[in-house]
Amino acid sequence: MPKLSRRDFLRTAAAAGAASALPLPFAAHAADDAILVGGLHDLSGPIDFAGIPMNQIMQLAVEEINASGGVLGREVKAVVYDPQSNMSMYSQYATQMALKDKVAVVQGGITSASRETIRPIFHRFKTLYFYNTLYEGGVCDRNEVSLGTTPAQTVEKLVPYVMNLWGKKVYTVAADYNYGQITAAWVKRFVEENGGEVVETEFFPLDVTQFGSTISKIQAAAPDILMSVLVGTGHLGFYRQWAAAGMKDKIPMASTTFGAAGAEPIIMTPEEANGIVTCYGYYPTIDSTANKDWLALVKDRYPEDTPILSELSECTWEGMMIWADAVNEAGTLDREPVLEVIESGKTYDMPAGKVSIDPKTHHAIRDVYIADLQDRVFEIKEKFEQVQPADTQGVCNLEETPDANVHHEISL
Structure with missing residues (x-):
């Protein structure tokens, strides 16, 4: 088989994502007792460079979960739709995932606009939702787990x-x-x-x-x-x-954004990009056994066109693994027991470092890193351990208001 260029690969992946957005998603052919999980990422459109790797890593996570025995002893299958950066399609597919597909969890949304389109839908229908993108902070919704970093962390x-x-x-x-x-x-x-x-x-x-x-x-x-x-x-x-x-x-x-989805250092020349300093919750250059093992796993699964890895794709991995662990520990897919495990203060060893979920905000407490881009490689300069999402903690306390369903635009 001839080797595809990155452009060809992205086009092929986007086409596959668009095909999965047809009324009959591919997971409809799963075994009757398979647990369905939703993936809602932009696989075409202006930010497909972020959505395609997130989808690839979600698919890899599903494979790894199944290789480890599945969830509750059952196979996990992904239902994937491509909203194409279109908010009306985001709304349509979110509703379909919740009511028709009846997925157990959704990993998805990239921009804040897409998150605020689908988050209230999943809240209404009690479909557990993981948002895996760095963002401006302020979401207060017990039905959502936010794994990406916020300004107070980076x-x-x-x-x-x-x-x-x-x-x-x-x-x-x-x-x-x-x-x-x-x-x-x-x-x-x-x-x-x-x-x-x-x-x-x-x-x-x-x-x-x-x-x-x-x-x-x-x-x-x-x-x-x-x-x-x-x-x-x-x-x-x-x-x-x-x-x-x-x-x-x-x-x-x-x-605060350059290379956050991983694409810019690949698209631009070193002469254009060298020396830009950033701070995120994940870089591929993190020097840890967990990260090196994960990089090898990703490379082995996608040897021809390895996904561009970033905080967004790594947090998608975290979202799937935290959900699977919580369901297995709870012994049920029921949302309330699963949320109780997520809120219990467990610490997870991830490629990005140690991650736990703040029960008051459902945001990640995580390590963050400062890096200097040189010749398309993020050279890590400093590490800050277990940084709290203090901005969101200032406006959200889900222990006191568990039914909250709001995005606070934090007043500065």
């Missing part, structure tokens, strides 16, 4: 680190939707708490691709640090135009 560490390296004057460019707006506000707070100043914050819709006038404004402002909170393929143009303008070696850059 931005709070990133800002003082780069200020100590480069200076106190910061210019922020951010995506113009809730993640970008709220995260930019956190950047401002952490900069000011560390004795610095944000001289300007500019917001850009996700479809903006030309940044010449902004680059001129940044040159004129002459900040010590450029902080990027940009999102998506359209905004990749900023990094390339920044390098082409000769600015990369003049004003250093940190980012």
Whole structure:
């Protein structure tokens, strides 16, 4: 069989995902007693570069769970739909998963918009939901487990680190939707708490691709640090135009999003991307036995086109494994006993490090890392152990309000 290029592979994977979104999903052919789990990721559309690896890792997790005896002694089967970054399709497929497929759990959603489209549906129908993407914080919903990092876990560490390296004057460019707006506000707070100043914050819709006038404004402002909170393929143009303008070696850059889904360092040249500093809950370069074993497992399963691994895909693995462990310990698929296990304070050894679920917020308490990108490799510079999701803890206490169903836009 000829070796597929990455582009061919992504196209093939997206087509397979779209096919699975037909009214009869492939899991309909599973054994009658199989436990169905839902995967709802963008396998085509503008952020398929994030959704395809998340789906691949979910499928791998299903295989590994089955190889270890399944869940409650039964086979696990994945029901996968491709919402194509379309919120109406997200809504349609979420409802179908809950009411027709009757999946035991859903791993899915990428953007905050997609999460807030499907989260209330799963809450209403009591379908357990894992959200595995870093985001702006604030979700308070006992039916959801949020494994991705929040600004209090990463931005709070990133800002003082780069200020100590480069200076106190910061210019922020951010995506113009809730993640970008709220995260930019956190950047401002952490900069000011560390004795610095944000001289300007500019917001850009996700479809903006030309940044010449902004680059001129940044040159004129002459900040010590450029902080990027940009999102998506359209905004990749900023990094390339920044390098082409000769600015990369003049004003250093940190980012809350660059490489978060893993794709940017592959798409861009080292000359365009070297030196960007980030902080996430997972990097493939984590030096641990658990991570090295997991990388080998992923490579063995996908030898031709290995998934681009990032916090998003690794947290998808965590979501599946935590769910399977909780169901087996509870001895039932019933949501309440499973949630009680998840809330019990168990610590899980994952490729990213130690992970536990905060019972008050259902967010992960986890290790986070600061890394410097060099020649397409994230070189880890610092590790912070067991960082709390303090931002969400400030607005959510599910022990006191277990029926909460809200996304707090945290006031800063």
